Amino acid sequence: MIPKIILGKGPEATRRTIGYLFGKGRANEHIDPHLVASWNNFAPDPGRSPHRDPKEVEAQLAAQLDQPVKMLGDKAPKYTVWHCPVRAAPEDPILTDAQWADIARRIVAAAGIAPAGDDEACRWVAVRHAYDHIHIAATLVRQDGRRPQRDYDQRAVQREARKIEIDYGLRRLKPGDGTAAKRPTSKEHFKAKRLGQDATSRDVLRLRVRRAVAAAADEAEFFALLEATGVNVRLKHGPSGDALGCNFALPGDTNDKGQPVFYSGSTLAPDLSLPQIRRRLATTSPERATVRPGNPWHQATNATERIPHHLTHGDDATRQGQLVALGAALDLLPVTAPSTLKAELEQAAAVFERATRSRIAADLDSTRALRRSVQAIWKDPTQHGDGAGLAMLLDVALTAVAYAIHWHRTRQHAQQEAAAEQALVHLQVAYAQVAGPVLTDLARRSPSLQTKRRYAHHLQEAVPQHAERILADPAWGALATVLAEAEAAGHNAATVLDQALGQRTLDDAHSPARALTWRIRRLGERHAPSPQAQAAKRSGTQRPIPPIQSPPHPTRRR
Incomplete structure (x- = not known):
């Protein structure tokens, strides 16, 4: 009610x-x-x-x-x-x-x-x-x-x-904390229906402003992106002449006097006021949407894969910041995705938006790598045209959202928990659609039976508790292919597999073979280590990466 x-x-x-x-x-x-x-x-x-x-x-x-x-x-x-x-x-x-x-x-x-x-x-x-x-x-x-x-x-x-x-005995709604975005009024709904629009102006503006914040490297680019998407901006200036706030309007959206209908950023969502937008943009300035040399899909995936660790071991401000960054990444993914995936990804971003806000102030300092790599993808999404980049990113995003559900649940953020659960469903559908063809193609190029036996032997030694599941997994052929490709690139297959196994536990993975396939795909595309480095690894002089522990009640499914 x-x-x-x-x-x-x-x-x-x-x-x-x-x-x-x-x-x-x-x-x-x-x-x-x-x-x-x-x-x-x-x-x-x-x-x-x-x-x-x-x-x-x-x-x-x-x-x-x-x-x-x-x-x-x-x-x-x-x-x-x-x-x-x-x-x-x-x-x-x-x-x-x-x-x-x-x-x-x-x-x-x-x-x-x-x-x-x-x-x-x-x-x-x-x-x-x-x-x-x-x-x-x-x-x-x-x-x-x-x-x-x-x-x-x-x-x-x-x-x-x-x-x-x-x-x-009515439907029981989730209690809120005052951080939800303002709903469109019935008048706005009737106006959209009368004009034959699928969404109200408020909802359209919220989406465009959020995407501009996620994509922009600084304030000038933010306003330029809004202009490019047809959003009219009116700044509110203080006595000093400095801009203190901003209002947004869509072309053609007028009142009965023919005047544009402007919405202030704070009425679109609590985190879209100009001061809050400037705070978000500060995590990418002064550098413009650039990352270190390398594949931005891999870098975004690596940064997203660290979110569960932050949600498990960071303070509350850091955890809230990670959710803000994850929401920004989901806001931009539909723009870079194939048309067949856009609807599910847009739904995931729209509902997860509610999971990015709570009464906890966000610390965004640890989110720079994710924001910059996702911005680089947005500027050039054509890398990994076979869909592997998107599949890898969605794979780790599923885990991150599952941890977000658990974190909100432990703090009794009922609306945020429900929103993250809805987002997880949409992401699972999108992941299945993009990952299926990629894994099928990898399995088609599976190495010889003898090579697969060698990989299976190492699996049985390295992770006996998961080996049976991995070898029976439909994605086992794809995993063998990426191991063979890593070997062809100069890596030691056993070493790469050990690294992938050490990144995170497989306890909450619905398909451990799929999870390992994406990890090894990323590891294998890095420069192969020198013989000296490989010898050092074999001698045990390098410390393994400790796996991140699962939450007590994992929601993760893939």
């Missing part, structure tokens, strides 16, 4: 609100509007007065609601109307008018609008004009002339909604 508070101001605010609630709606969606409850249980009902002009009854109802406000005259508050739509989920049972009336009384009591037993509380009405929701409208002056005590009313009604869900 979703309650949402809207405040109205102006001398005609109450009259406008009542007119809307008993009108046809912006898309003729209001069916049989009528009162289900009111402050005194006998307020005039424009929807149930067949012998009177409905407009006359609307005016009478608005006047009765407004009476305490009018009594204050010039001392009336700026905002005089409290409007709260309360909507049930599509799968919820249809509630009766009496049940909706009870819900309305609980909501206004929780909000401080009309506490139970307070005869001098604010005047309010609850209007139902659809099977799945009501609108509560109240005036923000009590009948004794005082203001209602409604501190943190949004949080209070959300808490009450969670209790109502339990009492009425």
